[in-house]
Amino acid sequence: MATKFPPAPKVGMVSLGCPKALVDSERILTKLRSDGYQMSPDYAGADVVLVNTCGFLDSAKEESLEAIGEAIAENGRVIVTGCMGNEAELIRQRFPQVLAVTGAHQYEDVVNAVHEASPPVPNAFVDLVPEGGLKLTPRHYSYLKISEGCNHRCAFCIIPSLRGDLVSRRIDAVLREAEKLVQAGTRELLVISQDTSAYGVDVRHEERQWKDHAVRTHMTDLARELGNLGTPENPVWVRLHYVYPYPHVDQVIPLMAEGKITPYLDIPFQHASPKVLSAMKRPANEAKVLERIRNWREICPDIAIRSSFVVGFPGETEEDFRYLLDWLDEAQLDRVGAFRFEPVEGAAANALPDPVPEEVKEERYQRIMEKTAAISAAKLQAKTGRTLPVIIDEVGEADEDGSIGATARSQADAPEIDGNVFLRDVQQGYPALKPGDIIAVAIEDADEHDLYGVPVPNQPR
Numbered sequence: 001m002a003t004k005f006p007p008a009p010k011v012g013m014v015s016l017g018c019p020k021a022l023v024d025s026e027r028i029l030t031k032l033r034s035d036g037y038q039m040s041p042d043y044a045g046a047d048v049v050l051v052n053t054c055g056f057l058d059s060a061k062e063e064s065l066e067a068i069g070e071a072i073a074e075n076g077r078v079i080v081t082g083c084m085g086n087e088a089e090l091i092r093q094r095f096p097q098v099l100a101v102t103g104a105h106q107y108e109d110v111v112n113a114v115h116e117a118s119p120p121v122p123n124a125f126v127d128l129v130p131e132g133g134l135k136l137t138p139r140h141y142s143y144l145k146i147s148e149g150c151n152h153r154c155a156f157c158i159i160p161s162l163r164g165d166l167v168s169r170r171i172d173a174v175l176r177e178a179e180k181l182v183q184a185g186t187r188e189l190l191v192i193s194q195d196t197s198a199y200g201v202d203v204r205h206e207e208r209q210w211k212d213h214a215v216r217t218h219m220t221d222l223a224r225e226l227g228n229l230g231t232p233e234n235p236v237w238v239r240l241h242y243v244y245p246y247p248h249v250d251q252v253i254p255l256m257a258e259g260k261i262t263p264y265l266d267i268p269f270q271h272a273s274p275k276v277l278s279a280m281k282r283p284a285n286e287a288k289v290l291e292r293i294r295n296w297r298e299i300c301p302d303i304a305i306r307s308s309f310v311v312g313f314p315g316e317t318e319e320d321f322r323y324l325l326d327w328l329d330e331a332q333l334d335r336v337g338a339f340r341f342e343p344v345e346g347a348a349a350n351a352l353p354d355p356v357p358e359e360v361k362e363e364r365y366q367r368i369m370e371k372t373a374a375i376s377a378a379k380l381q382a383k384t385g386r387t388l389p390v391i392i393d394e395v396g397e398a399d400e401d402g403s404i405g406a407t408a409r410s411q412a413d414a415p416e417i418d419g420n421v422f423l424r425d426v427q428q429g430y431p432a433l434k435p436g437d438i439i440a441v442a443i444e445d446a447d448e449h450d451l452y453g454v455p456v457p458n459q460p461r
C-alpha cells in the first residue's frame, strides 16, 4: 500500500526591487523548499505570503506598502522582509496584522518567521536533514552560536577585523534552535560566541516573544530559558563559554546554584597583571575579579572556572609574570590553558615595544603549566570519595571478563578542552548505557587532569 504523506505547507512570494533582492528571495525560497515547504503561485493557495520589499526610493517604498496591503487583503497571513524591513515601525503602524517583519539579508529570521507562522511537517521518509539539523559534533552535545563578531579590540586579536562588530542572533531563534537540538537528542548545549556576556548589546537587549512571555536578548535571560529545556527525567546541561566578567555575570551564578545551568564558566582572562591587561586592551579588566570569584564560590561551591592565559606578551616583565602566578595561587582555577604569545599578522600588539625573547616565553610557559597542573591535581584529588553526575561520551567494548569501561565528563569538563571521567564496570547497573546518558558516579581516583570512578545506579543525578 502506498504511504500517504501529510500535505506540506505552501508559501507564496511577492518579490520586489533590484536583482540583489531577487537573489535574496531565491535563497529564502531554496531554504524553505529544503525545509519541506511547497510554493504557491497565487494568494489563495498559500498558507503564508512573504513580501520581499524594496525601500531604495520613496516610490519603491510606496510600491512595497501597496504590495503588503494587497497580500493582506487577498490572504491575510503576511510576513514582510527585505530593505523596507528596516522600517518595521512604519509597516506595523500601517498594517498591524503582519505576522513578522525582518530586514534585508536576515535569511535566518525570515525562515524562522515562516516556521512559526506555518510549521513544517516533519517527514522521516523524505527529509534529508534530520530534526535539529546536520551536526559535526556527536548527537548528544551541540554548540549553540549566539552571535558573530566582537566590539572589543584586544591588541593580539584580529577577529573584529575579520568578522566585524558584534551582531547578536535573535533570542527566540537561538532558543528555538536549542529546543530542536534537545528534541533531536542533545543532552548538553555549549553556548559560544566571541563575547557571550555582551550578547544583545548591539540590539540594546531588545525583547522578543518566546512561548507565552517576553525575553530580553541578554545572557541572563538566555541562560535561564536554556536552563528550562531539561526535565528531571531528561536533564540538559547548559555550558557557558567565552564569558567576560562584566558585573551582570553575577546574575547567572544563582542559576548554577539552583541546578538550572551547569556550574561552569569559561572566562578567557589571558593575564592578571593590570599593566599587561591594559596593554592587551582586554574587556572587563577590573581589579576585583578575585573577590568576585570568591563570592561566586560562596553562592555555588561546585562552580568550575576554566580560563586561558597568554605568556610572553610584549612588555611582560618577570614581575608581571610572577604577579600572574601569585594570582593563580589565589584564584585556584579549575582548568587552565596557556599559550606563548605569537604575533598574528595584522594584530596591533605586533607594533608594541619590548618583545619577550622566545626562550623566556618558553620558560614562562613551562612554569605556568607546572603551576596550573599542581592546582588542577589538588582540586581533582579533593573530588575523590564524592558522587558526581557525569555525561557519557563513549562506551567501550567488553573485555575477556565481560567488564565494560566508558569515557565520560563531569560538569567541570567541557568536551575537547577539559578532562574526562573514566569509568569501569559500567555493565553493573547500566547494561544499556549509551552516549548522552547522564548518570551518577562514585569518584575513586584522580590524576592531574582526569577522574576515575564507578557508576552508582539508582542515584539522583
Ligand code: SF4
Residues within 6 Å of the ligand: 150, 151, 152, 153, 154, 157, 158, 159, 160, 194, 195, 283
Ligand atoms: S580576543 Fe578580544 S577582540 Fe578578539 S574576539 Fe575576544 S574579546 Fe574580541
